[in-house]
Amino acid sequence: MTPRKDPDPGPVFSALADPTRREVLRRLSEDGPSTLSEISAGMDVTRQAVSKHLVLLEEAGLVASAGDTRRRTYHVTPGPLGDAVGWIADVGAEWDERLLRLRRLVERRTR
Amino acid sequence: MATVRLPTIVGRLRPNGNQEVASVEEHRRIARRIEIKAPASEVWEALVDAPTLSEWLGAEAELEPRDGGAARFTFPDGTRRLGIVESFEPPRRLGIRWREVSGAGPSLRIGEPSTVVFELVPTTTGTAVTVTESPGVLAPDPEALAHR
Numbered sequence: 154m155t156p157r158k159d160p161d162p163g164p165v166f167s168a169l170a171d172p173t174r175r176e177v178l179r180r181l182s183e184d185g186p187s188t189l190s191e192i193s194a195g196m197d198v199t200r201q202a203v204s205k206h207l208v209l210l211e212e213a214g215l216v217a218s219a220g221d222t223r224r225r226t227y228h229v230t231p232g233p234l235g236d237a238v239g240w241i242a243d244v245g246a247e248w249d250e251r252l253l254r255l256r257r258l259v260e261r262r263t264r
Numbered sequence: 265m266a267t268v269r270l271p272t273i274v275g276r277l278r279p280n281g282n283q284e285v286a287s288v289e290e291h292r293r294i295a296r297r298i299e300i301k302a303p304a305s306e307v308w309e310a311l312v313d314a315p316t317l318s319e320w321l322g323a324e325a326e327l328e329p330r331d332g333g334a335a336r337f338t339f340p341d342g343t344r345r346l347g348i349v350e351s352f353e354p355p356r357r358l359g360i361r362w363r364e365v366s367g368a369g370p371s372l373r374i375g376e377p378s379t380v381v382f383e384l385v386p387t388t389t390g391t392a393v394t395v396t397e398s399p400g401v402l403a404p405d406p407e408a409l410a411h412r
Contacts, residue, residue: 163376163399244378245294248395252298254320255393259310263302 165233168213173198174206178215178229186219186226293398301390308355311382327360335360350379358382 168174173196180192189207193200207227210216214233218225300307310316312329323337328349335347347362359382364375376399383394 241294244397245296248294248296248397251321252296252393252395254322255307255310256298256300258316258320259300259302259307262310263306 164213165215168210168215171206171209173202174210177203177206177210181216181227181229186228188224188226192227293396295394295396297392297394299387299390299392304355304384304386304391307384307391307393308358311358312354335362337362345375351381356384 169178176196177192181187184191189200189204192207193203196203207216207218211218211227214230216227217230218227220226310320312327314325314327317325317327321337323339323345326334326336328334329352331349331352333349333352335349337345337347339345343364343366345362345364347360349359350361351357351359359379361377361379363377364373366373366375378397378399380395380397383396385392385394
């Protein structure tokens with residue numbers, strides 16, 4: 154996956170908002186590359202539902218698949234998680250600096 | 265200053281339901297608070313006076329200090345943000361929605377909008393300033409607001 158300059162973290166947060174998708178991601182993280190049947194085994198939702206969740210996870214760039222349709226395996230690609238967390242860290246740090254400058258400026262003026 | 269006529273923007277479609285996005289967007293909210301030893305009126309002035317705003321924001325700012333007013337920001341790296349004043353309640357609350365724009369003509373790129381809200385609360389020693397920034401995908405488009 155090539156890094157994008159301005160990644161949009163929205164799809165990542167959306168993908169992570171659903172408990173079933175988090176469970177799918179957790180299983181893939183722990184078990185390594187798995188097929189749809191392996192992921193679905195023991196889950197409360199249908200195979201079809203898991204399949205849909207995998208599509209959303211793939212769209213968000215959190216999961217990738219390999220192999221042909223008979224034996225397709227899915228694995229975790231955690232890169233975009235950094236983008237999502239990065240948005241919060243970057244924007245937060247910007248405001249930290251700006252507010253300190255605002256305080257200095259206002260307190261200097263009113264002293 | 266004339267109201268900025270923002271280019272037409274086609275909103276990004278999300279693949280899933282709104283309810284989920286709403287809770288998700290909540291996670292992306294930045295909130296910061298700082299205490300300033302000055303009256304709220306002084307802090308307010310620093311928020312809405314463009315030269316002063318430019319000084320502390322770290323971007324060259326133009327701002328029409330009124331509800332629905334236009335705002336433009338040019339950052340040192342050359343990126344530009346266009347915005348609109350969404351709430352203007354001196355000296356308590358200032359809300360600006362902005363989004364990054366780059367390029368021109370067919371190559372124009374429009375970033376995801378986000379809303380910045382400043383809230384000023386008088387304290388015994390001065391003013392508590394809270395700033396929040398959150399992606400504004402659920403709120404109306406600046407284009408729509410510009411014509412209300």
